[in-house]
Amino acid sequence: MADRAETHALDAQATIHVAGEWRDAVSGATREILDPADGLPFAVVAEGDEKDTDLAVAAARHAFDHGDWPRTPAAERAALLHRVADLLVRDRERLGLLESRDAGKTAEEGRVDIDCVADAFRYFAQLVAAEAPGRVVDAGTPDVHSVVVHEPVGVCALITPWNYPLLQASWKIAPALAAGNTFVVKPSEITPLTTVALIDLLVEAGLPTGVAGLVTGAGHTVGARLAAHPDVDLVSFTGGLVSGTKVAQAAAPTVKKVALELGGKNPNVVFADACATDEGFDTAVDQALNAAFIHSGQVCSAGSRLIVEEPLRERFVAELARRAAAIRLGRGTADGVECGPLVSERQRAKVEGYVESALAEGAVLRTGGKRPEPAPERPDGGYFYEPTVLDQCHREMRVVREEVFGPVLTVETFRTEDEAVALANDTEYGLAGAVWTTDAGRARRVAGRLRHGTVWINDFHPYLPQAEWGGFGKSGVGRELGPAGLAEYRETKHIYQNLAPKPVRWFAG
Numbered sequence: 001m002a003d004r005a006e007t008h009a010l011d012a013q014a015t016i017h018v019a020g021e022w023r024d025a026v027s028g029a030t031r032e033i034l035d036p037a038d039g040l041p042f043a044v045v046a047e048g049d050e051k052d053t054d055l056a057v058a059a060a061r062h063a064f065d066h067g068d069w070p071r072t073p074a075a076e077r078a079a080l081l082h083r084v085a086d087l088l089v090r091d092r093e094r095l096g097l098l099e100s101r102d103a104g105k106t107a108e109e110g111r112v113d114i115d116c117v118a119d120a121f122r123y124f125a126q127l128v129a130a131e132a133p134g135r136v137v138d139a140g141t142p143d144v145h146s147v148v149v150h151e152p153v154g155v156c157a158l159i160t161p162w163n164y165p166l167l168q169a170s171w172k173i174a175p176a177l178a179a180g181n182t183f184v185v186k187p188s189e190i191t192p193l194t195t196v197a198l199i200d201l202l203v204e205a206g207l208p209t210g211v212a213g214l215v216t217g218a219g220h221t222v223g224a225r226l227a228a229h230p231d232v233d234l235v236s237f238t239g240g241l242v243s244g245t246k247v248a249q250a251a252a253p254t255v256k257k258v259a260l261e262l263g264g265k266n267p268n269v270v271f272a273d274a275c276a277t278d279e280g281f282d283t284a285v286d287q288a289l290n291a292a293f294i295h296s297g298q299v300c301s302a303g304s305r306l307i308v309e310e311p312l313r314e315r316f317v318a319e320l321a322r323r324a325a326a327i328r329l330g331r332g333t334a335d336g337v338e339c340g341p342l343v344s345e346r347q348r349a350k351v352e353g354y355v356e357s358a359l360a361e362g363a364v365l366r367t368g369g370k371r372p373e374p375a376p377e378r379p380d381g382g383y384f385y386e387p388t389v390l391d392q393c394h395r396e397m398r399v400v401r402e403e404v405f406g407p408v409l410t411v412e413t414f415r416t417e418d419e420a421v422a423l424a425n426d427t428e429y430g431l432a433g434a435v436w437t438t439d440a441g442r443a444r445r446v447a448g449r450l451r452h453g454t455v456w457i458n459d460f461h462p463y464l465p466q467a468e469w470g471g472f473g474k475s476g477v478g479r480e481l482g483p484a485g486l487a488e489y490r491e492t493k494h495i496y497q498n499l500a501p502k503p504v505r506w507f508a509g
């Protein structure tokens with residue numbers, strides 16, 4: 001089982017998990033999984049469709065309605081989640097490399113992802129283990145016992161993207177299980193392998209049969225069916241705005257709970273005072289580089305809009321461009337490589353289109369803007385693209401307004417605090433943003449005015465499993481992580497018990 005998703009032979013793998021069994025697609029269809037570093041297939045998975053989805057949902061429904069898991073005590077569910085975390089730590093190297101190969105990230109990024117996945121399982125285990133069983137409400141009379149309890153919502157459909165395949169899945173699977181739900185997960189069709197591997201770990205940890213289902217396949221077939229399915233009680237989706245809107249529409253007729261984690265166009269606001277010392281300058285530039293280019297910018301919270309105070313612009317952008325040009329691109333497992341390829345040819349073409357349109361609209365290219373030269377660590381067929389800095393951008397440009405999801409940083413400038421805030425909030429998204437300043441009052445003022453779900457002050461990118469993650473505006477609906485990330489997977493029930501029932505006599509007859 002452990003080798004299921006990591007085989008390098010191109011035998012098709014039975015990657016659909018229904019009622020405790022691994023299966024091929026009902027149709028027999030398969031899909032090749034490509035290595036973004038060379039464009040070559042390295043695994044083959046089952047290509048499920050609506051029929052496979054129906055089978056998986058039926059199994060999850062049965063496990064929820066008739067199985068023990070929803071009624072298993074929280075301490076036991078927590079213990080299982082801790083065992084999963086232990087298994088993730090045991091398999092860190094294997095899974096980290098698999099994530100690196102599948103998603104095109106560096107091996108170290110892959111390993112860090114697995115650490116974060118284990119952290120998510122531990123966090124939700126601790127959260128449910130420490131909870132009181134219910135909240136007693138004072139009904140104002142000793143004759144009534146009133147308590148509010150939380151129950152699992154039911155069958156959860158979990159749809160995930162390709163950029164952080166297992167991490168995004170864990171932010172859904174861990175709270176769904178902690179709350180006592182059953183689920184069917186649909187990983188991205190581009191990067192399903194680590195999610196397939198996780199199911200084996202859940203089974204190894206002792207999860208009862210039928211609680212966890214997985215269907216590999218496309219969004220318009222498997223994903224759409226999950227969102228619309230009448231036996232699904234909740235759909236939690238992470239992905240782009242266009243697909244997220246379709247999920248919400250498909251889910252509406254059955255009035256299921258919907259959680260959406262969508263895109264971002266995240267501002268990184270740098271005030272000149274943050275760069276008054278050499279150390280401050282170096283830190284702000286270094287973090288702006290990290291904000292924009294880690295995982296080739298394929299990060300929902302990527303700091304893709306640099307908004308810098310005008311007098312600082314030239315010095316800041318020159319240093320940023322110099323360092324961006326020095327980023328070592330290559331296969332994620334090659335020595336010394338700092339950044340991998342884009343995930344697909346399609347994604348690279350999209351990025352190229354944005355850069356072309358920005359240049360046509362007047363942006364000034366400071367570095368990048370093209371595919372890198374071939375090199376031993378960069379096979380010809382890989383989807384590489386140079387880290388790109390576009391100066392002199394403005395809010396009317398498509399590259400400033402839309403999510404590029406690639407290694408492209410745009411530069412805008414401001415002269416006043418009000419102008420900085422207005423620019424930072426001038427987006428239909430609202431996922432994350434940062435402010436760099438040494439003025440504590442200004443830091444608090446600006447953070448308070450930013451319309452984004454996460455605001456960093458003098459930092460970029462860290463998140464905590466204990467703190468909610470999610471967006472304002474078109475960045476989504478609902479929250480992952482933190483107590484609210486568990487609440488998404490629950491129904492709330494008020495139990496009112498009359499200890500001394502008497503007639504009410506409202507009606508006289």
Ligand code: NAD
Binds near residue numbers: 164238240247263301
């Ligand atoms: P995507 O929307 O193309 O796909 C996401 C998932 O949805 C995939 O599994 C896909 O198969 C499925 N899907 C596609 N169409 C569907 C449909 N009609 N019905 C149901 N499911 C469907 O997104 P992607 O390209 O895989 O991921 C990149 C996007 O994800 C970016 O916009 C990024 O910002 C976003 N993202 C957001 C967060 C967050 O926390 N807010 C985290 C990671 C990624």
